[in-house]
Amino acid sequence: MAIPLVVAEALHLEYPTKVVFDQLTLGVEEGDRIGIVGRNGDGKSSLLGLLSNLVKPQSGRVIRRGGVRFGVLSQGDDLDPGATVGHTIVGDRPEHEWAGDPAIRDVIAGLVADVPWDAAVGELSGGQRRRVALAALLVGEWDVIALDEPTNHLDVEGIAWLAEHLKNRWTRTAGGLLVVTHDRWFLDEVCTETWEVHDGIVEPFEGGYAAYVLQRVERDRIAAATEAKRQNLLRKELAWLRRGPPARTSKPKFRIDAANVLIEDVPPIRNPLELQRLAVARLGKDVVDLEEAGFTYADPARLGDRQPSPVPRGVGSGHQEPSPVSQGTEVLRQITWRIAPGERTGILGANGSGKSTLLGLISGDLKPTRGRVKRGKTVRLGLLDQQFSQLAEIGDDLVREVLARTRTTFTVDGRDLTPAQLLERLGFAREHLSTRVAELSGGQKRRLQLLLLLLDEPNVIALDEPTNDVDAEMLAAMEDLLDSWPGTLLVVSHDRYLLERVTDQQYAILDGGLRHLPGGVDEYLALRRQAAAAPAETATPRAARPSANAAAARQARKDLTRVENQLEKASAAIEKLHHAMTRHAADYEKLTSLQAELTAAEAHHAALETQWLDLAEALEATG
Numbered sequence: 032m033a034i035p036l037v038v039a040e041a042l043h044l045e046y047p048t049k050v051v052f053d054q055l056t057l058g059v060e061e062g063d064r065i066g067i068v069g070r071n072g073d074g075k076s077s078l079l080g081l082l083s084n085l086v087k088p089q090s091g092r093v094i095r096r097g098g099v100r101f102g103v104l105s106q107g108d109d110l111d112p113g114a115t116v117g118h119t120i121v122g123d124r125p126e127h128e129w130a131g132d133p134a135i136r137d138v139i140a141g142l143v144a145d146v147p148w149d150a151a152v153g154e155l156s157g158g159q160r161r162r163v164a165l166a167a168l169l170v171g172e173w174d175v176i177a178l179d180e181p182t183n184h185l186d187v188e189g190i191a192w193l194a195e196h197l198k199n200r201w202t203r204t205a206g207g208l209l210v211v212t213h214d215r216w217f218l219d220e221v222c223t224e225t226w227e228v229h230d231g232i233v234e235p236f237e238g239g240y241a242a243y244v245l246q247r248v249e250r251d252r253i254a255a256a257t258e259a260k261r262q263n264l265l266r267k268e269l270a271w272l273r274r275g276p277p278a279r280t281s282k283p284k285f286r287i288d289a290a291n292v293l294i295e296d297v298p299p300i301r302n303p304l305e306l307q308r309l310a311v312a313r314l315g316k317d318v319v320d321l322e323e324a325g326f327t328y329a330d331p332a333r334l335g336d337r338q339p340s341p342v343p344r345g346v347g348s349g350h351q352e353p354s355p356v357s358q359g360t361e362v363l364r365q366i367t368w369r370i371a372p373g374e375r376t377g378i379l380g381a382n383g384s385g386k387s388t389l390l391g392l393i394s395g396d397l398k399p400t401r402g403r404v405k406r407g408k409t410v411r412l413g414l415l416d417q418q419f420s421q422l423a424e425i426g427d428d429l430v431r432e433v434l435a436r437t438r439t440t441f442t443v444d445g446r447d448l449t450p451a452q453l454l455e456r457l458g459f460a461r462e463h464l465s466t467r468v469a470e471l472s473g474g475q476k477r478r479l480q481l482l483l484l485l486l487d488e489p490n491v492i493a494l495d496e497p498t499n500d501v502d503a504e505m506l507a508a509m510e511d512l513l514d515s516w517p518g519t520l521l522v523v524s525h526d527r528y529l530l531e532r533v534t535d536q537q538y539a540i541l542d543g544g545l546r547h548l549p550g551g552v553d554e555y556l557a558l559r560r561q562a563a564a565a566p567a568e569t570a571t572p573r574a575a576r577p578s579a580n581a582a583a584a585r586q587a588r589k590d591l592t593r594v595e596n597q598l599e600k601a602s603a604a605i606e607k608l609h610h611a612m613t614r615h616a617a618d619y620e621k622l623t624s625l626q627a628e629l630t631a632a633e634a635h636h637a638a639l640e641t642q643w644l645d646l647a648e649a650l651e652a653t654g
Contacts, residue, residue, distance in 0.1 A: 066222035112153030317407030413489030426469035473500030
């Protein structure tokens, strides 16, 4: 029987203009890994605040089991700006104590290896502060951890590290995790239960994001509680989950037979050949060619993706002559890339590696300091940047005034939609039409920005972190629009789910160069791990290095023993399932359920075997 860690009883929370929860009762038990989803503003962060006692309800109570340690990462931080990074993370603990702890070293290497250990917190960027706050939390000992948007400011590699850390932090039946995030890959990777916050209630679903989508489709279909267009969108999302990358479909977190019935009449997400044919008709054969292109920032303070003042963009302006090379920091070098009509490409890279700079070269906002960039005469490029620059001049205008100045219709999936209908499809209510652009929320601004970009009829779209401030439901709507858009699409994002959904190939910026990734995001992560396999001391603060090798050997032996025990249990579980399938050979429904469990158990066993081999090699390497 599961042991409760935190229980909320009859909670009532309201603000002056809204009742958030009324008579809300729920609990977190040992072994729970809960993802919290819902539209922006529906109360996800408030729920975390209530359970962690950071928000006080007007009535009801939150009870913790005696001695339960509850750690919280909020969206803001209360870090001391005068403290050093090292002191913020490990406090006053003696150096030999934390430096000899492999768990602490792993957190430091995974989150803040590139952050100066002796720097003051007040001198850090917002992203660095966020990672320091997360590291300071994770080095502690907690029975329950609540994370509010933990993947913000993490790159794909950091998100993968965090997912692995949380999966291995406790044994399967110990600890409790609550996480609010818009990162759907992360939800599917880490969570075994999903809570949807909507209409003042919290509705539980089994499994991660994929299972949640299936159950929502079934719920909506049976109850007929939602309009047809929303249901169809979810069915399309489900079709993607079932037909998408093999790594996703191999996770039997939902009933395969039910999923197949629901999507049997759903057309493919997109027709690549048809979209490419339309793209060639609109674009011609020449899009953008980068030839031995490089970029060096003259000001050493401007690194990575922080761009200098842009030069005016000339749509269809042919090629650009390179500007003189100046002394500074080289971000990109010798990049040769011929972008084809209809190409749908995701661009990966660590924070500061030059992804936004690459988009700047492609768009014409930046001139290469070496080589050249040549654009086709028919290219009309639309860039969605991170700074909402497209909205800067219309901040005082009402949304309906902005839409009145745009084209009258826009075709999606063969239907003509007005700008207002398209905006509604992106999650705007009619009352938002009378709101000034500057008063919109971050997510609403992002959706309006995308809408205006599409209405401008570009034939090449470049999106720079388009998922910022957008909830999972609106991400699905955004992806639905991009699925049917016939043109060349370039996407820079740390959102792995989005990249796999809307692009057909991926490239990575590694050491200033551009590399094609036939193996997608998994290949990128493998390349980054190889790069990090250089001497271990480079990823660890200097004070931690003397004892690192011995400590690593001790930890490898402990981990090897732990995995061996898990392998024994996994083998026993597989054998038990085989016996059960024999007993229920005549019960088709039960047999299908058992087969799904068996597939999951075998996948788990295979993953443990791979982990055991890696640990054995690591132990041998440490002597």
